[in-house]
Amino acid sequence: MRLTYREALNQSLREEMRRDDRVFLIGEDVAYYQGAFKVSKGFLEEFGSRRIVDTPITELGFTGLAVGAAMAGLRPVVEVMTFNFAILALDQIVNNAAKIRYMSGGQLSVPLVIRGPGSAAHQLAAQHSQSLEAWFCHMPGLKAAGPATPHDAKGLLKSAVRDENPVIFIEAQLLYPTQGEVGEGDYTIPLGAAEVKRTGSDVTLIAYSKMLLVALEAAEALAREGIQAEVVDPRTLRPLDLPTLAASAKKTGKVVIVEEGWPFAGLGAQIAESLYGRVFDYLDGPIVRVTGRDVPMPYARNLEDAAIPDVERVVAAVRQVLYRK
Amino acid sequence: MYALGKIGGFCHLYIGEEAVAVGAVDALQPEDYVFSAYRDHGHCLARGSDPKRVMAELFGRATGLCKGKGGSMHLIDAERRFMGGYAIVGGHLPLAAGVAFAVQYRGGNEVVLCFLGEGAVPSGACHETLNLAALWRLPVLFVCENNRYGMGTPVERAVALYTDVSQNAAAYGIESGRVDGMDVLAVRQAVSKAADLVRGSRRPYFLEARTYRFLGHSMADPSHGHYRSKSEVDEAKKRDPLHLLKARLLAERQAVEADLKAIEQEAARAVQEAVEFAEASPALAESALEDDVYTREEGASWRDRGGRVQ
């Protein structure tokens, strides 16, 4: 069936909440407001206020509370209105959620999902437009996913809810209205499995979340020039599916990574390093990254557009790795 | 043992504050939960953890409560519902509220006892937790051990409402009380009452226990010096909770010196056994370094496995 990304999340979470009474949703405006981005539309009516919990604007407090609830055996889904606000809860995520399993020597675990939009929208300016996946991927003890399509969103969210570990589930405001074919019924997509979204033999494009759509569009543009790009979507950011990424890199020998976050110490730097370790002898040149510009996000629309990777920049990067003008 | 190098890192001793842990925990039911900060040795032992396994954890051995992976500041004994042992000041308060949330979610009547120091009261984590606990009527019993000093900063220089720290909770509409933290029987009575209230009326409570630590903040810190005078420490030692209890038992309960001596000897023996056990235990093999970073099995939470209560 054809659903929007937002509807796919709604369906996924609804099915999980029906399936397991321990699952509950907590966050700002998730109940009566039906969710800041309407992901939890209809939930209060179906599940009641015991399981759909509106919070004050205290990210540290309610995220930490969710960690405690997970320690006691529930399976909370925390909605952060955006991941920009999750920075306030970082101590609870990093010092508690990620570490309690390890510090307790395996006595306790934290089956928790923290989900929400995690990249720029339009003209939301510097404090509302950040892509912070690199921070979360840095922490042992956390898992992280960033699905790009409605089908992937539904299946991955189910896996995240059922996972015994804290999972950072990164959506995107601009992805919520996008549409796609979504599988019927109960299906999961395992965490740690990438997908080749488009096959090709001339160059490998690696992109996730919103940037996957940019990469696919760039692939279409390149096809018109006779260049067949292979587009690989990691889907899960930690753990990365390196065998799939490496197989594509080995096949084409030319790799372009597209990411919205800042360049220095971004996730793409890790992907590149991992690929160099595996397929160095098959690369025809250095891996090229197309990233957000190294600036706080400006407000003006033209400046914002310049700061985020677009099809032109991806096509230029492909020409660069193919040594074409 | 710390001075001998057997215990590494930070070690925060509880000497002088024992009455609070013992009195408070003794007033709880086995199915209640206990949270603490990093000064957790007393709380953990009071909850009934095996001293051998506590000492082994301090020594970093595989037989420790957390297999040597937690250490002094992260003693955790899930079977006894001693949920830890946390090093970020105030950081564990939301966790306590979360466990209380789970109790409420399941319709249970357990109490979550959350120890904190007065230095944690001004933190954002504390205020956000107090607000949530009051707002949602979470069954959390906060026991604030006011030992008058953060590391080297006295309470009057850290907490605006310092004359009565429990006022901070009252500001959120949370019922509060105060107790002499050097008197173990008084503490037990106060916590017992508070726990009944929390259990019965399903709302939080904030108890301030006025106590004193005889040594420095941690093994690395001086017990007196610039931040407090030796005479102040000596004065406080006159009300050593162990001596207070001893005096009362002799005076009011017909106890005999010999009995008390026997108890002291038994305690010394237990400590000695614990040290020997820890000494003889191996450290975890390096091959286990990456175990338990992630939970791999389904239903791995001790709760799912029907977490036993001692």
Added chain:
Amino acid sequence: MASRVIMPKLTDSMEEGVVVKWRKAEGEFVESGDVLAEIETDKAVMDLEAFASGTLRKILVPEGTTVPSGTLIAVIGESDEDIQEILAGRATTSESATSTSRAATSVAVTTPAGTVPATESPVSPRVRTLAREHGIDLGAIKGSGPGGRIVERDLEGLIGRGKGGVESAVREVPLTQMRKAIIRMTTQSKGPVPHFYVASDADMNEGLRLVEESKKQTAHPHISINHLVIGAAARALVQHPGLNASFAGETIRLFPTIDIGIAVGLEDGLIVPVLRDCGRKTFAQLVEEERVLVARARNRELSPHEYTGATFAISNLGMFDVESFIAVILPPAAAVLAVGAVREIPVARDGRVEIGQRLKLTLSCDHRVVDGVAAAKFLQTLKYELEHPHPSLPPRGGG
């Protein structure tokens, strides 16, 4: 910037090509991708495309001429450019898969097919790998990447497989570096080398007894039949230096040391590690060195100087129950000994039939260096040494 047009190596086995027809004339402008000429390879007639755009300044090789791969055959450049330098360096290095030439005292190094001769230009890792796998001479290629980096598209046409090529039903297995070396060595050997063969068989009773005894002790590594053959061959070569030699075109080269190559079978081919200076080593030394060398060969740890330059070779298929076989001589040696399995068979002795333990030996010789009688005498000595093994005795002399 002028560009060299060289006779390409369009297939793996192509060593030279014929310019059948020039499709562009001198002075004509060509675009990158235009067909310059039709080249006949050992397999087919193929199009030679221009890599660069420019004027076809000079054609150096007339139609119908055969030239080795790598030869400069034309120059493309600007119409007013000076191309003298390029014309001067017209003999480029061809792909080197030469056989060894040995000086009297030095150990030569062959370049087995697939090593990449030095190039000044930077090369992408992928190109290095492809060049190694396909035996391409990078010295003859101009890189189009930044800083003159040789990149994959600079190899277009040289690999003989296109992207998105026709998929055939037959499975083509690419030749490994090792397979190419074997192909080269055996065809170069069998073609020009006039082989003849002498066979014998040896009584292995003594030998087997020694092998059994060695198994009962643990102080030293166990010896095998093959060790005994190596030891016997070494002692025989000491006595017959004429078989420790090589055909060197104008001379017969006699080698100063006895370096015996031991053929080791691997799952995808074979490699021949060399035991050096066998004439001066004790049997125990030979046994130990053979063990180490063969183990390293199996783990593919050998460097080229360790598996080239044998003056004599031994190939043993006895472990597969082979009765006898005939081996191909491995240059630069003039002979190779093929060893079968020790077989328990009825033999005639003193007019009666007995059970004997016999080992068949077949010696292949290069008739340019060794004649029948010399070969037979050598084999006779070798048989004697095998039948009278004295592993504790030092060898009788040097080269």
